[in-house]
Amino acid sequence: MADTMRGVYTNLTEIRRNVFREVASICYRAGKDRNMTRADIDDAFDELPYKILPGDVATYRESVFLERAIIGERIRLAMGLSLQGVDRPQRISDGFNEAEVDNLSYYEPPLINVIKFACNACQDNVYEVTNTCQGCLAHPCREICPKKAITFVNHKAYIDQDLCIQCGQCFKVCPYGAIHHHVRPCAAACGMNAISSDEHGRADINYEKCVSCGQCLVNCPFGAIADKSQIAQVIWSIQHGEEVIAAVAPSFVGQFGGKGNVGKLREAFKLLGFSGVEEVALGADLCTVQEAEDFLEEVPAKLPFMGTSCCPAWSVMAKKEFPDHAGAVSMALTPMTLTARMIRMQRPHAKIVFVGPCSAKKLEAMRRSVRSEVDFVLTFEEMAGMMEARDIDYLSLEDDDKSDFDVASTDGRNFAVAGGVATAVANAIKRTYPDCEVKVVNAEGLDNCRTMMKDAIKGKYPGHLLEGMACPGGCVAGAGTLVAIRKSAAAVKRYAKRSPHMNSTENIYCDLIPTLEKGFTKQDQDNEVTETFEAQIPKSPRQ
Structure with missing residues (x-):
């Protein structure tokens, strides 16, 4: 939807x-x-x-x-x-x-x-006749109904809901489009059929x-x-005098206004009490290099295909619903985790706040088996509320005249847009092995991701890199974003082009990858699914 x-x-x-x-x-x-x-x-x-x-x-x-x-x-x-x-x-x-x-x-x-x-209490999966019904002579809706649930009352079609099996055949054949399919908006948006x-x-x-x-x-x-x-927890940490560092997701561009005003963003976070700001696109570069290495080593020698790791909702869905192929999802640490671990190396006592578009990151940060080093997660919308509380007019702030964030590549910054992750990995492989062709396929929305995974298992995508994004449009469409999806995607791409480096392999921190991923095991990856769902199950009967 x-x-x-x-x-x-x-x-x-x-x-x-x-x-x-x-x-x-x-x-x-x-x-x-x-x-x-x-x-x-x-x-x-x-x-x-x-x-x-x-x-x-x-x-x-x-x-x-x-x-x-x-x-x-x-x-x-x-x-x-x-x-x-x-x-x-x-x-x-x-x-x-x-x-x-x-x-x-x-x-x-x-x-x-x-x-x-x-x-x-919206109606869900219900077919009803609207007042545009013309009571036509053909009555195709009645003739096609397998349960004889449709009759005509006062020359208008009527559906008996007790007999209807929601097959939708009447909806398809009505020449006037007079039959409406009511779907609960939240359920239609849920790619897990969880509502x-x-x-x-x-x-x-x-x-x-x-x-x-x-x-x-x-x-x-x-x-x-x-x-x-x-x-509240972030503000408490700031007010208690702790060093609080913001790690800002690649989709930040344009979320608070402007066209990638990095200097203004740093100034806004400073006024909020943050000690510093880092760009998570740095971690995206490192994630790209990790996934490129995994792909070259395992596909097709050990795995028929490989899925990307950065979207936690896609990753957990794939592993939960296709447990026999859970190993086909890359074990690369996510950009959020890699960036936080880099910050932790330099500032061991700081509190790290991931600021991004995603609700699922709130649970990813809490996982015990794969310590993310992230203490708190805020969405862009929550951050905007903090700015308003301090009367910060983002666009009126002075630009600090410093350069952009620390040398993240164009490919790393484009992680925020659907297709960006797979493109970055393919480009990284191409840089090292120019003759190596990497076939990629990407899906947006969990329904489409599920279909992509099923097709891959059936053999439709041999040797492919599969990029899954739970949100249609990619991270720029996350639940905590503020801006129309197309506008945000365009802003991210414009900002990405400003990088002096095109390819993730040019990131000066790539040598840190072995240190940053130390201690991450296959067992940790297996625990991801269990921990994610345990962190959602209500403990109180009232909930």
Whole structure:
């Protein structure tokens, strides 16, 4: 399903941004104002729904009380806390003090959450006749129905839902297009078929299938699905005087405005309290070289094909659904992990924050078997909320006149766009072995990735490099992005061309790869799937 709302500033967009901004604002204010007590902080969070939605008249729903209850749940998720529901009296900030005391173990599954009383209980996989039915003489819909579920009432077609088997034959043959196929937007966007309906018809996530790609939350037009944030935890670390380094994903370009103003970005992060900023495209270069070496060594001598490793949602899906071919997914460490490990070598005591487009990275950073060295993960949208909390106008900032980030290649920077990873690997191989032809195929969206994997197993792609991206369009279409997908992709490509190096093999840090990947084993790769799903399974009966 296409993400039709991305890049359109809707009421829902405004609510999300307001929640991130206000949560960040309270956290910054609490650190700055020494006279602000715990009770003051609790009161400030309790007052937020009224600040975000003032007045006594509902704006979006039938009741202002319902609206504020939903806002309250979104605030809790933005604070990194679990949903509460409305069946008991509780304060919005319940549990926040405990999270602050031990901000590295605050997480309680699941990451992706359905706010049940915000869900519209949309119809899912239902065929209905619309008022455009002409009651034609041919009645092809009735004639083709295998269950005789269609009759004519007052010269209009009528579908008996008790008899309908959702085969869609009537939908296909209606000459007027008068039959509509209702599909729940979140379920249609989920490439894992992880969303069904509960007993009340509301969306329900099967966490044994969910890979946290986040496409459901950006496609729900009612804002009933949201993921947990680490805004508060990042701000606490900054305010406690710790050295906090931002590692910014290649898809950052244009997310906050402008056309790749790296100097402005550094200045914005400095104003937020970060000690430094590094470009994850550096790690993308190293990931490229790793995958190129893996491909040359293993395909086709040991493996019939090889899949890329950088998208965690694709990687976990492929390994879970095709366990007999899990070894065909590259063992190369992801750009996020490689970049964080490089930072850790130079700044061993720093807190590292990955800033990017992806919900799934929040779980990747938590894995125990493959330590990523990433302490926190923020999306671009969450980072924008932090900027608004500090009244930072990104475009008005001074450019620091320094050069671009540290010599990441054009290919490394293009990791953010669908097809970029496979192209980078093929180019790296071509640089070393000019006569070696690398056949590549890429898929966007988990449904298409699944099809690509099935075809590869059947032998359709012998000796190929398979690039999988969970989000249609690549990382520029991640759940935490701010900009229309095509516009973002164009901005990334323009910025990538500015690099003085075209090929990932030219990265001066390539010699560090053996050190950075030290300790990563096949067993660690096997544990990736188990750990990812364990980190999603709710531990509380209320969830």
